Amino acid sequence: EVQLLESGGGLVQPGGSLRLSCAASGFTFTSYSMGWVRQAPGKGLEWVSLISGRGTTIYYADSVKGRFTISRDNSKNTLYLQMNSLRAEDTALYYCAKESASCGGDCYALLDYWGQGTLVTVSS
Amino acid sequence: EIVLTQSPGTLSLSPGERATLSCRASQSVRSSYLAWYQQKPGQAPRLLIYGASSRATGIPDRFSGSGSGTDFTLSISRLEPEDFAVYYCQQYVSSAPTFGQGTKVEIE
Numbered sequence: 001e002v003q004l005l006e007s008g009g010g011l012v013q014p015g016g017s018l019r020l021s022c023a024a025s026g027f028t029f030t031s032y033s034m035g036w037v038r039q040a041p042g043k044g045l046e047w048v049s050l051i052s053g054r055g056t057t058i059y060y061a062d063s064v065k066g067r068f069t070i071s072r073d074n075s076k077n078t079l080y081l082q083m084n085s086l087r088a089e090d091t092a093l094y095y096c097a098k099e100s101a102s103c104g105g106d107c108y109a110l111l112d113y114w115g116q117g118t119l120v121t122v123s124s
Numbered sequence: 125e126i127v128l129t130q131s132p133g134t135l136s137l138s139p140g141e142r143a144t145l146s147c148r149a150s151q152s153v154r155s156s157y158l159a160w161y162q163q164k165p166g167q168a169p170r171l172l173i174y175g176a177s178s179r180a181t182g183i184p185d186r187f188s189g190s191g192s193g194t195d196f197t198l199s200i201s202r203l204e205p206e207d208f209a210v211y212y213c214q215q216y217v218s219s220a221p222t223f224g225q226g227t228k229v230e231i232e
Contacts, residue, residue, distance in 0.1 A: 037169075044212065044223055044224070044225050044226045045161075045163075045169065045212055045214075045223040045226075046223065047214075047220075047221045047222065047223065050219075050221075059219045059220070061220065062125075062220070095168055095169075100171070100174065100180075102174055102175070102178070103174075103216060106155075107155070107157050107216045107217060108216050108217070108218065108219050108221050109214075109216050109221040110157070110159055110171075110174055110214075110216045111169075111171065112171045112180060112181075114168035114169055114170075115168065116167075116168055117168060
């Protein structure tokens with residue numbers, strides 16, 4: 001059974017930093033791209049970032065480019081999101097998600113399994 | 125960036141009725157790389173449809189997707205009580221995937 005468990009969320013001041021983690025199990029972690037999607041309170045879904053299975057190809061939404069860094073440790077089956085220079089508009093529930101095998105080499109972030117999310121609140 | 129516009133914003137229906145949700149893209153979605161997700165309150169999104177019309181694993185056949193190019197539709201043939209939720213479309217053809225703003229299907 002695929003399981004994704006996010007952690008690391010919390011309350012941080014504007015300009016601060018936070019690192020999110022996502023522990024994965026139940027599938028061959030290195031074989032799949034992984035992504036982060038966020039959802040502001042009461043709002044819709046926003047894709048944040050995507051990383052390939054080996055970590056060699058990375059994409060970011062323009063809204064977080066230069067501030068957030070996605071990475072993965074395949075020896076630990078763990079995905080990370082380092083968030084710097086946080087702003088109030090980054091306040092959201094952050095979901096970790098696994099890319100589907102139905103997404104071949106020419107598509108991006110078709111996400112078939114999601115964690116339950118970790119809440120990030122940016123406020124003074 | 126491909127902008128996805130969903131309509132209507134809210135759909136008020138009764139159990140047993142048919143639901144038809146629309147998703148329009150600002151430019152053509154190559155290879156019909158269009159997905160639909162369902163999200164219930166307090167839960168993570170669940171993948172329903174990918175490739176515009178293929179059902180994901182374990183999704184009941186009352187859910188169906190159609191469309192190509194810029195116009196896509198999610199249909200729910202007979203609404204069950206558990207189908208009342210918010211539905212999002214997503215394009216995954218570009219390296220900047222985007223979601224629609226969502227359609228809420230509520231009990232009338």
